[in-house]
Amino acid sequence: xxxxxxxxxxxxxxxxxxxxxxxxxxxxFSQVAQKEFDNKGGVVVPKMPSFxxxxxxxxxxxxxxxxxKRKEYLSPAMFYLYNxxxxxxxxxxxxxxxxxxxxxxxxxGGIATVCCGHCHPHVVDAIVxxxxxxQHSTILYLNHAIADLAEALANKLSGNLKVVxxxxxxxEANELAIMMARLYTGCHDIISLRNAYHGNAAGTMGATAxxxxxFNVIQSGVHHAINPDPYRGVFGSEGEKYxxxxxxxxxxxxxxxxxxxxxxxxxGVGGIIxxxxxxxxAAYNIIKKAGGLCIADExxxxxxxxxxxxxxxxxxxVVPDIVTMxxxxxxxxxxxxxxxxxxxxxxxxxRNYFNTFGGNPVCTAAGLAVLNVIEKEKLQDNAFVVGSYxxxxxxxxxxxxxxxxxxxxxxxxLGVELVTDHELKTPAKLETLHLLDQMKG
Numbered sequence: 001x002x003x004x005x006x007x008x009x010x011x012x013x014x015x016x017x018x019x020x021x022x023x024x025x026x027x028x029f030s031q032v033a034q035k036e037f038d039n040k041g042g043v044v045v046p047k048m049p050s051f052x053x054x055x056x057x058x059x060x061x062x063x064x065x066x067x068x069k070r071k072e073y074l075s076p077a078m079f080y081l082y083n084x085x086x087x088x089x090x091x092x093x094x095x096x097x098x099x100x101x102x103x104x105x106x107x108x109g110g111i112a113t114v115c116c117g118h119c120h121p122h123v124v125d126a127i128v129x130x131x132x133x134x135q136h137s138t139i140l141y142l143n144h145a146i147a148d149l150a151e152a153l154a155n156k157l158s159g160n161l162k163v164v165x166x167x168x169x170x171x172e173a174n175e176l177a178i179m180m181a182r183l184y185t186g187c188h189d190i191i192s193l194r195n196a197y198h199g200n201a202a203g204t205m206g207a208t209a210x211x212x213x214x215f216n217v218i219q220s221g222v223h224h225a226i227n228p229d230p231y232r233g234v235f236g237s238e239g240e241k242y243x244x245x246x247x248x249x250x251x252x253x254x255x256x257x258x259x260x261x262x263x264x265x266x267x268g269v270g271g272i273i274x275x276x277x278x279x280x281x282a283a284y285n286i287i288k289k290a291g292g293l294c295i296a297d298e299x300x301x302x303x304x305x306x307x308x309x310x311x312x313x314x315x316x317x318v319v320p321d322i323v324t325m326x327x328x329x330x331x332x333x334x335x336x337x338x339x340x341x342x343x344x345x346x347x348x349x350x351r352n353y354f355n356t357f358g359g360n361p362v363c364t365a366a367g368l369a370v371l372n373v374i375e376k377e378k379l380q381d382n383a384f385v386v387g388s389y390x391x392x393x394x395x396x397x398x399x400x401x402x403x404x405x406x407x408x409x410x411x412x413x414l415g416v417e418l419v420t421d422h423e424l425k426t427p428a429k430l431e432t433l434h435l436l437d438q439m440k441g
Contacts, residue, residue: 046386055090055097063087063099082440091118104440112268112300112413115328116373123331126369130362139359146359149368153339156310156371159319163345166359167336170299170326171199174262176338177322178203181260181293183347188221189258191249191287195227197269198262198297207262210270221259223249225283227267228276231406231417232425239279246286260293260321265312268300272415274408280316293344296320299336300413303328303370304380307387307411315410331373333366387411403428 061069067085070078086104090097094117096104109115116123130145137143150164167173182188192198192207199208206219227233228242235241250258261283267273284294301312302325309315311323321344326336334357357363374380391407391414398404398416405419405428418428418435 046389049093051093051095053092053095055092055101058089058099058101060089060099081436083437086440093117093120110332111327112305113327113330114332115303115305116331116370116377116379118332120331120369120373122373123366123369126365127333127362130365134361136357136360136362138356139354143361145361145364145368149364149371152368152371153325153337157323157339160341160343161320161323161339163340163342165338165345165348165355166364167326167338167355168334168357168363169199169336170297170324171201171204172355172358173299173324173326173336173338174198174204174207174295174297175201177295177324177340178207178260178262180322180338180340180344180347181295183350184293184344185257185259185291187255187257187259187291189254190222191225191246191258191261191292192222193227193263193267194224195229195267195270195273196224196263197267213269223253225249227270227273228279229273230276231273231408233276235276237276239276240282242276242279243282243286246283250286250290254290256290258287258290258292260295261287262295262297264297264299264301265315266301266306266409266413268413271417272409272413274410275316277316280313280318284318284320293321294318295322295324297324299324299326300328304374304383305411305413306409307380307384310380312413329367329370330363331366331370333363335363335367383411387414390414403431 063085066087067080070080086096087099088096089099091106091114094106096106096118098104106114106118134143139146146166150166153164154162165176167176178190181190190207192209194209196207196209197213198204200213202217202219205214205217206222208214209224226242226245228235228239230237233242246261250256263275263280263283264270265275265280267275287294296311296313296318298311298313302310302323304310305328306312306315313320313323322338322340324336324338329335329337336358387410390412391409394404394407394414394416398407402422403418403420404416405422405425406417407414408417409415418432420426420428420431
């Protein structure tokens with residue numbers, strides 16, 4: 001089980017444990033800060049930007065009181081982190097503050113969601129201004145916010161990926177994408193990857209391939225291919241060899257024709273697993289020959305997070321038929337989207353399909369503001385510069401400490417996996433838990 005943990009780490013209770021240093025706030029090193037480099041022996045060292053914010057005194061309930069209420073009134077499925085749970089009361093840029101005013105560097109970002117920094121003024125202003133004018137109506141009426149964001153998102157994708165449908169989350173987006181693939185092809189079978197996570201509703205739970213995220217409910221028509229994991233996989237970094245398993249699944253587990261294939265370019269919940277080179281092009285080719293559609297899950301990997309490209313799938317040189325997104329699109333506002341071609345989008349006109357809050361004016365105004373901040377502050381470039389430096393330093397630590405088994409990822413979507421045995425790659429469970437609490441302080 002991958003549990004996402006604030007302030008520097010991601011913990012897995014599954015078969016492997018990693019510490020993904022999840023986006024040291026894109027605002028952590030701003031556009032201005034990128035220009036302030038030290039050049040020591042040819043090594044570019046990014047500098048932290050100035051920060052002089054002090055939160056107002058907190059007068060609300062204590063962490064103990066909140067924890068007591070959670071235990072009494074909230075679902076027990078809502079677990080919390082650390083031996084002493086953190087009561088977060090304020091956030092600015094790359095920092096969080098607890099009830100005592102103590103500052104934390106947030107390397108987690110609300111599960112890869114706060115991509116512009118906490119309370120970015122441009123995003124906050126967009127939310128406030130739209131709320132003052134119109135908080136909610138319905139997509140049955142016209143409003144510029146939803147149209148403006150749809151246009152901006154379509155312009156971020158190549159080819160004929162021009163039609164947008166808004167949702168409230170990544171789970172909803174992936175549910176819709178899977179349904180559209182089935183409707184368009186007339187087939188039911190979907191292929192996803194072992195170790196994948198695509199959501200926890202009926203359809204996406206089937207596409208998810210981690211038992212700790214799956215309940216014993218009907219999840220039909222999904223086949224899970226061997227995961228192209230360069231660190232733990234049977235073929236190492238030979239992506240095309242892994243892709244052959246997809247052909248076997250189609251030949252021996254389906255009628256020969258399928259609805260589609262869904263995958264992330266870097267598995268987020270799965271532990272920051274970057275798919276082996278050459279895998280996605282080979283997989284997409286096999287899927288298309290079987291009549292299926294290719295779905296790129298960009299819920300965590302999109303919006304410049306990987307540094308070199310705006311979308312994670314672009315790192316692999318492929319063009320999907322459907323792209324799903326959420327999390328970073330709203331910087332903390334509940335917003336998701338599905339983008340596809342006009343031909344595929346047409347299938348939803350066969351019946352009435354509606355989402356009450358998908359495309360809400362406040363949410364879409366926030367989404368457009370996020371895109372503007374990413375572009376204006378060159379956050380994608382920043383993710384590349386800072387992420388490259390961070391990965392280099394983490395690899396240097398790996399060379400010094402046997403506990404570090406692997407350092408992986410791109411840009412500011414990075415992971416560190418701890419093991420007690422390099423040959424067996426035995427998960428360092430207790431050490432991970434200890435380090436987790438120590439990093440919180």
